Amino acid sequence: MSVFVESVTKIYGSQRALDRVSFTINSGEIVGILGPNGAGKSTMMKIITGFLHPDAGAVLVNGVDIGENSLDIRRHIGYLPENNPLYTDLYVKEYLEYAAGLYSVKSVRSRIKEMIGMTGLEREQHKKIGALSKGYRQRVGIAQALIHDPSVLILDEPTSGLDPTQIVEIRQLIRHISTEKTVMLSTHIMQEVEALCDRIMILNHGKIIATDSTANIKNLAITGNQSILVEFEESINPDKLSEIHGVTGIQPVSDQIFIITGGQDDLRPIIFRYAVANQLTILTLNKQESSLENVFLEITR
Numbered sequence: 001m002s003v004f005v006e007s008v009t010k011i012y013g014s015q016r017a018l019d020r021v022s023f024t025i026n027s028g029e030i031v032g033i034l035g036p037n038g039a040g041k042s043t044m045m046k047i048i049t050g051f052l053h054p055d056a057g058a059v060l061v062n063g064v065d066i067g068e069n070s071l072d073i074r075r076h077i078g079y080l081p082e083n084n085p086l087y088t089d090l091y092v093k094e095y096l097e098y099a100a101g102l103y104s105v106k107s108v109r110s111r112i113k114e115m116i117g118m119t120g121l122e123r124e125q126h127k128k129i130g131a132l133s134k135g136y137r138q139r140v141g142i143a144q145a146l147i148h149d150p151s152v153l154i155l156d157e158p159t160s161g162l163d164p165t166q167i168v169e170i171r172q173l174i175r176h177i178s179t180e181k182t183v184m185l186s187t188h189i190m191q192e193v194e195a196l197c198d199r200i201m202i203l204n205h206g207k208i209i210a211t212d213s214t215a216n217i218k219n220l221a222i223t224g225n226q227s228i229l230v231e232f233e234e235s236i237n238p239d240k241l242s243e244i245h246g247v248t249g250i251q252p253v254s255d256q257i258f259i260i261t262g263g264q265d266d267l268r269p270i271i272f273r274y275a276v277a278n279q280l281t282i283l284t285l286n287k288q289e290s291s292l293e294n295v296f297l298e299i300t301r
């Protein structure tokens with residue numbers, strides 16, 4: 001199932017938490033949504049799952065408008081909310097039974113057993129949720145999100161607060177379940193998107209400021225490749241810069257442009273001479289220290 005978000009705006013008081021956000025997640029794709037605190041990631045996810053209504057715009061899941069058919073569509077969506085709210089007084093199985101009841105799941109017992117197996121909860125299944133460690137609570141949250149076998153999975157910071165071993169295991173679990181589902185997940189961990197996602201979307205102040213395949217965004221970050229950030233006073237067609245000798249890629253971000261080169265030679269003097277020859281005024285000309293973190297920091301700055 002695909003998710004199609006069209007010009008969604010959400011306003012809190014005088015603040016635009018989301019400002020005309022549009023994107024598509026194709027069926028079977030895993031998309032990672034990155035962005036600083038307060039960017040609007042959770043708000044976007046709550047809107048896709050039908051928990052919040054947008055002030056403008058629309059969300060279509062498999063071509064059907066969630067605003068018009070919320071109950072029906074929610075059957076196809078699994079959601080792990082931020083901070084994974086659970087009923088701590090319930091036993092693991094009791095809670096999963098409750099979640100299964102919400103979705104009128106058939107053969108509840110066997111489905112719960114299957115979920116407990118899939119999420120590695122066997123040894124903890126007889127405990128109360130309040131007695132579980134954070135990693136295992138997270139597994140209960142994921143089991144809850146999957147109980148009705150949804151086609152679309154929305155995971156809001158699924159590995160937040162987990163120890164490194166649990167992070168690896170939860171990622172494996174996500175990778176395993178995502179082979180046949182459309183997945184959108186938010187995270188602050190760059191390695192997580194690298195490890196899991198086909199595509200990255202970067203949200204900042206309620207707007208999407210970059211979206212590309214993980215491979216392309218990573219390309220900006222590969223050591224050995226140089227990435228140079230330029231900004232000209234004049235507005236230019238970024239593609240024109242690929243005529244500079246040695247340039248292997250161009251990635252525009254707002255008014256600035258990342259220029260990528262495979263070589264080791266410093267390209268800045270060449271870019272400078274190109275600008276002079278083309279009567280362009282350089283406002284920024286920075287050689288980037290390469291890492292996915294830096295790419296993120298640079299474009300959300």
Ligand SMILES: Nc1ncnc2c1ncn2[C@@H]1O[C@H](COP(=O)(O)OP(=O)(O)OP(=O)(O)O)[C@@H](O)[C@H]1O
Pocket residue numbers: 012017035036037038039040041042043044082
């Ligand atoms: N119920 C609300 N009332 C008022 N403002 C809200 C409400 N919910 C969210 N906001 C505001 O909307 C903006 C986006 O919040 P959101 O939780 O979507 O960000 P986020 O990208 O998920 O951040 P984080 O990385 O911290 O989880 C924030 O400025 C937040 O304060």
Ligand SMILES: [Mg+2]
Pocket residue numbers: 041042043082156
């Ligand atoms: Mg959030």
